[in-house]
Structures are given as C-alpha cells and as structure tokens.
Amino acid sequence: MSYWDKEKECMPRKELEELQLRRxxxxxYRVYAFVPAYKEKMDQAGIKPxxxxxxxxxxxxxxxxxxxxxxxxxxxxxxxxxxxVVRIHSSSGTTGKPTVVGYSKKDIDIWSELMARALTSAGAxxxxxxxxxxxxGLFTGGLGVHYGAEKIxxxxxxxxxxxxxxxIMLMQDFGTTVLTCTxxxxxxxxxxxxxMGIEPxxxxxxxxxxxxxxxxxxxxxxxxxxxxxxxxxxxxLSEIIGPGVAIECATKQGLHIAxxxxxxxxxxxxxxxxxxxxxxxELVITTISKEALPIIRYRxxxxxxxxxxxxxxxxxxxxxxxxxxxxxxxxxxxxxxxFPSMVESVLLNIPGVEPHYLLIVDRKGxxxxxxVQVEVSEQLFSDEVxxxxxxxxxxxxxxxxxxxxxxxxxxxxxxSIERSEGKAKRVIDRRNI
Amino acid sequence: MAKQISVFLENKAGxxxxxxxxxxxxxxxxxxxxxxxxxxxxxxxxxVNDPARAYRILKDASFTVSETEVIAVQVSDSPxxxxxxxxxxxxxNLNIEYLYAFLGTSENDALVVFKVEDIDKxxxxxxxxxxxxxxxxxxxxx
Numbered sequence: 001m002s003y004w005d006k007e008k009e010c011m012p013r014k015e016l017e018e019l020q021l022r023r024x025x026x027x028x029y030r031v032y033a034f035v036p037a038y039k040e041k042m043d044q045a046g047i048k049p050x051x052x053x054x055x056x057x058x059x060x061x062x063x064x065x066x067x068x069x070x071x072x073x074x075x076x077x078x079x080x081x082x083x084x085v086v087r088i089h090s091s092s093g094t095t096g097k098p099t100v101v102g103y104s105k106k107d108i109d110i111w112s113e114l115m116a117r118a119l120t121s122a123g124a125x126x127x128x129x130x131x132x133x134x135x136x137g138l139f140t141g142g143l144g145v146h147y148g149a150e151k152i153x154x155x156x157x158x159x160x161x162x163x164x165x166x167x168i169m170l171m172q173d174f175g176t177t178v179l180t181c182t183x184x185x186x187x188x189x190x191x192x193x194x195x196m197g198i199e200p201x202x203x204x205x206x207x208x209x210x211x212x213x214x215x216x217x218x219x220x221x222x223x224x225x226x227x228x229x230x231x232x233x234x235x236x237l238s239e240i241i242g243p244g245v246a247i248e249c250a251t252k253q254g255l256h257i258a259x260x261x262x263x264x265x266x267x268x269x270x271x272x273x274x275x276x277x278x279x280x281x282e283l284v285i286t287t288i289s290k291e292a293l294p295i296i297r298y299r300x301x302x303x304x305x306x307x308x309x310x311x312x313x314x315x316x317x318x319x320x321x322x323x324x325x326x327x328x329x330x331x332x333x334x335x336x337x338x339f340p341s342m343v344e345s346v347l348l349n350i351p352g353v354e355p356h357y358l359l360i361v362d363r364k365g366x367x368x369x370x371x372v373q374v375e376v377s378e379q380l381f382s383d384e385v386x387x388x389x390x391x392x393x394x395x396x397x398x399x400x401x402x403x404x405x406x407x408x409x410x411x412x413x414x415x416s417i418e419r420s421e422g423k424a425k426r427v428i429d430r431r432n433i
Numbered sequence: 434m435a436k437q438i439s440v441f442l443e444n445k446a447g448x449x450x451x452x453x454x455x456x457x458x459x460x461x462x463x464x465x466x467x468x469x470x471x472x473x474x475x476x477x478x479x480x481v482n483d484p485a486r487a488y489r490i491l492k493d494a495s496f497t498v499s500e501t502e503v504i505a506v507q508v509s510d511s512p513x514x515x516x517x518x519x520x521x522x523x524x525x526n527l528n529i530e531y532l533y534a535f536l537g538t539s540e541n542d543a544l545v546v547f548k549v550e551d552i553d554k555x556x557x558x559x560x561x562x563x564x565x566x567x568x569x570x571x572x573x574x575x
Contacts, residue, residue, distance in 0.1 A: 376441060378497055378499075381439075381497045381498075381499055382499070383499055384530060385469045385471060388441075388474070410473050411474055412443050413442075413496075413497055414495075416443065
C-alpha cells in the first residue's frame with residue numbers, strides 16, 4: 001500500500017478532528033469577515049462565528065448552492081482580493097450563468113497535493129506515463145490532474161480531450177501506463193482501438209482514473225475487462241476545488257474524502273436534515289483550508305453515503321460510496337426517481353448488451369413516457385426478428401423490475417448513439433413542465 | 434446451401450437506400466431480397482453474387498451484418514408448386530423460420546429461399562424426396 005502523505009492520510013481520527021475543528025473555525029471567521037454574502041446569510045440565521053465550538057456546530061451554518069455562486073457572479077464569493085488570486089476556472093454555463101471559482105497560490109498547492117495523493121492511491125508513481133485526456137482549459141479536470149501528475153514526478157502527456165485516434169497513437173507510441181478521462185470516454189477509446197486493430201496487450205496501459213460523471217460498478221467491470229486495466233473512481237467538483245476531493249484506494253471500496261481539507265455530510269435533499277452515517281442522501285461539503293473561495297456546506301447534488309470505518313488500506317479518511325447519481329440528473333417518471341446509472345447497471349447485466357444508451361423522456365397527454373434507446377451489439381445481432389424482439393422484451397422486463405417504471409425499449413444500430421469525449425449525455429427530457 | 438447476408442436497419446428514412454447504394458458502388462449485385470420489419474427496426478436479407486465481399490464492405494461501412502446459411506429450392510412455376518414442396522417439408526417435420534421468393538427464375542422453375550431450423554436435415558430430406566436445390570456457386574452466378 002503506498003501513500004503520498006501517510007501522516008495526513010492515515011491520521012488518527014481524534015487528531016484529525018482537532019485539525020478539522022481548528023480549520024473550520026478559521027474558515028468561518030474568514031468568510032464572515034471577508035464575504036458579504038456569507039455574513040448576510042449567517043446574520044439571517046442568527047449565527048456568529050464564535051457559535052462554532054464543535055464540529056457538530058457545522059450543522060448550524062446555512063447551505064451554499066450553485067445558485068449562490070451564480071447570484072454572486074463572477075467573483076462575489078471570493079475571500080481574497082484579485083491580487084492574491086492566481087487562477088480562475090469556470091463551468092461551461094450550459095444551464096445558465098457559469099459558476100466561477102478562484103484559487104490562491106496556496107490553493108493550487110493544496111489541489112496539486114490532493115491530486116498527488118489521488119494518483120498515488122491509484123498506483124501511479126514517478127515511473128508512470130500519465131495520459132491526461134481530461135479537457136484542459138476552464139474545466140478543472142485537465143489542469144487539476146496535470147499539476148498532481150507533475151507533483152509526483154510522473155511523465156505527463158497533456159493530450160486533453162478529443163481526437164481519439166491520435167490519443168490511441170500517443171498511448172501506443174509513448175507507452176502510456178495510466179489514463180485519466182471520463183469513464184464513457186474510456187469505453188469510446190476502446191471502440192476506436194478495435195477499429196484501428198489495436199488490442200489492449202499492444203499497450204502498456206495498467207490503470208485508469210476516471211471521474212467527472214457517475215458510473216456504476218458494472219461499468220467498472222466492463223472497462224476493466226475490455227481495456228485490461230484497473231479502473232479507479234475519482235471525485236471532485238470545481239466549486240470545492242476540482243478533481244481530487246475523493247479517490248478510491250486499491251480496495252475499491254468507496255472513495256476516501258481528503259478530510260484534512262474538507263468536511264463531508266450527507267443530508268436528506270428534501271428535508272435538508274443531516275443523515276446518520278451510512279444513510280443515502282446528498283453529499284454536502286465544506287472546505288476548511290481554501291483561501292480564495294472558501295465554501296460552507298456546499299450542496300453537491302451528488303447522491304452517496306458515508307462510511308467512517310477504517311479502510312483495509314490504512315487510510316482513516318471517511319469513504320463515500322461511489323456516486324449513485326446526481327439529484328439533478330435524476331428524472332422523475334410518473335413519480336418514480338430514475339437515475340441513468342441504474343439503467344446502465346441493468347444493461348450491463350444482460351450479456352452482450354453495450355453500455356451505450358439514451359433515455360428519452362416525453363409526456364403524452366398527462367402520462368410520462370420513458371424510452372430507452374439501446375445499441376444492438378454485433379454479437380447480439382441475429383437474423384431473426386423474433387430473437388431481437390425477445391431481447392427487447394428481456395431488457396424491458398429487467399428495466400421495469402430495477403427501475404419500478406416501465407420503459408419502451410428501442411434497439412438502435414451500433415455506434416448510432418452519440419459518443420462523448422467529455423461528460424456523456426444520457427438523458428433527453430422533452431417534457432415541457 | 435447458400436450464404437445470405439442480413440443487415441440490421443433502424444427504421445429511419447434513407448437506411449435502405451444507403452445499404453443498397455454501398456453495395457451498388459462496390460459492384461455487388463443483389464439476386465434476391467426480403468425485408469422483415471417491426472415498428473422500430475427492420476432486417477434486410479439479401480442473396481448477392483459475392484457474399485464474403487458484401488459482408489466485408491457492409492461491415493466497413495459500419496452496418497451491423499451477419500451471415501446466415503439458407504437453402505435455395507427450385508419450385509415448379511405452376512399452381513400448387515410451392516404447396517407440394519411445403520407439404521413434403523411438413524411431413525418431414527422441418528421447421529421453417531422464414532422464406533422468400535427469388536427475383537430471377539430459371540427456365541420453368543421458381544426459386545424460393547428457405548431459412549430452416551436444421552439445415553442438414555433439410556438438405557437430406559430434399560435429396561431423399563427429390564426436391565431440387567441449387568448449390569452455392571450456381572446461385573451466386575445466376
């Protein structure tokens with residue numbers, strides 16, 4: 001088992017909590033003093049910084065949401081003057097005003113440190129050749145991984161996203177050992193490899209660190225079997241810092257949240273009550289060491305549960321379960337919550353079915369309709385209409401028992417569902433609600 | 434016995450014309466065809482002059498294709514001709530999955546393509562009952 005910073009990653013809980021409390025208090029004082037929006041919210045809730053005496057007092061503080069970042073666009077939540085901000089990242093803003101995040105020199109150092117831990121946890125070393133196919137630019141994925149990879153002194157190929165054939169050529173020619181990208185892009189790369197006549201044994205690829213979108217255990221199996229690698233899940237979001245907030249270790253039993261820098265809670269997304277350890281709900285994160293953009297109780301919209309038991313890897317940091325889905329990716333069909341990841345799990349359990357699918361939600365009259373488009377794989381293709389219809393019926397049946405809502409299954413041609421080089425688009429909602 | 438090429442087609446405008454154009458441009462001649470359709474997809478089944486090449490060309494053009502073994506039977510082109518063959522098949526308990534007629538005919542016979550469950554048994558039965566079926570080479574050269 002290798003660690004980047006054993007002392008921090010395996011810190012005894014008591015010592016860790018002392019550090020957390022000290023940092024939390026400091027953060028709350030800073031936002032109250034320097035960020036008017038936080039002061040206003042805390043005043044409204046009748047909370048003063050000195051009311052935070054224990055870690056449990058965190059629950060007294062108001063939540064921060066994506067809307068708060070938008071309302072204070074672009075730099076309103078920054079706690080440092082711009083002269084101290086050395087980097088700005090931003091979301092794409094496809095669903096409204098982009099959210100903007102800033103970093104001080106020390107923030108960048110911490111982020112690099114977190115990514116160094118993450119890469120080490122997934123088995124990367126200074127001897128690794130890391131091909132970083134996360135997009136470079138305003139998106140935090142590219143530069144976040146990049147700085148961490150340089151920190152551990154690995155050789156980085158900053159290939160960024162796109163141009164898949166070239167990615168594979170680089171992988172082969174430069175002897176890439178670790179690939180970082182979204183899980184859906186990894187599978188797409190495999191398809192292109194097949195077209196190019198390249199098999200996994202032709203490559204030196206050993207591991208992949210995949211994130212930026214929820215993916216199921218079945219999808220992990222699929223990637224591991226096809227690419228013949230170990231696939232690790234990494235978690236992060238720009239509002240908190242970017243990739244590296246949490247990472248899986250070799251046991252692949254949940255992702256360790258870097259608790260010396262972040263406090264994690266799980267809440268009921270409706271009642272907003274903090275849930276007990278082990279209960280499933282929305283992840284809420286508080287940053288306790290960030291300078292430029294400290295964030296108090298950020299509602300991530302990601303659904304997971306927490307486990308504080310000490311992991312077999314020796315790390316003491318709390319583990320979050322692989323993210324099941326995002327509360328905003330979730331589609332509610334006839335009152336039933338459906339996550340794309342559930343559909344993915346069902347499909348991957350049916351032999352020969354490809355994990356390429358698209359959910360189309362529509363409303364006919366007053367009734368929601370769910371259509372799931374599934375690609376027919378070459379192996380499954382049968383000359384007989386009857387067999388294809390049987391397959392459709394099997395998928396529909398499995399889908400209904402897993403989702404609790406019936407779906408119309410539409411078999412489509414291989415490679416007809418759009419492949420993504422970044423985050424995959426899994427849902428099209430045509431309802432005008 | 435003969436090789437039939439089957440192509441999966443989504444029910445979308447232009448798919449069938451695309452397949453036939455790809456084959457036409459490659460100089461592949463279609464001898465017989467049939468389309469099975471459901472509300473969402475169809476399967477195009479064709480007998481061509483060069484099945485191996487047609488399979489490769491369609492694959493390269495990213496179609497979902499498969500090869501299937503079928504039998505082309507000579508049926509007397511007169512009233513009751515097909516009935517006579519089907520009756521004999523039924524007596525021999527041969528299960529037919531689908532069949533379709535050939536576009537071209539040879540002399541006084543019509544040609545019918547059969548996909549059966551047990552192709553070896555079908556061949557044996559046809560031989561025994563004196564039903565004529567044409568071999569692969571003959572078929573492609575028609």
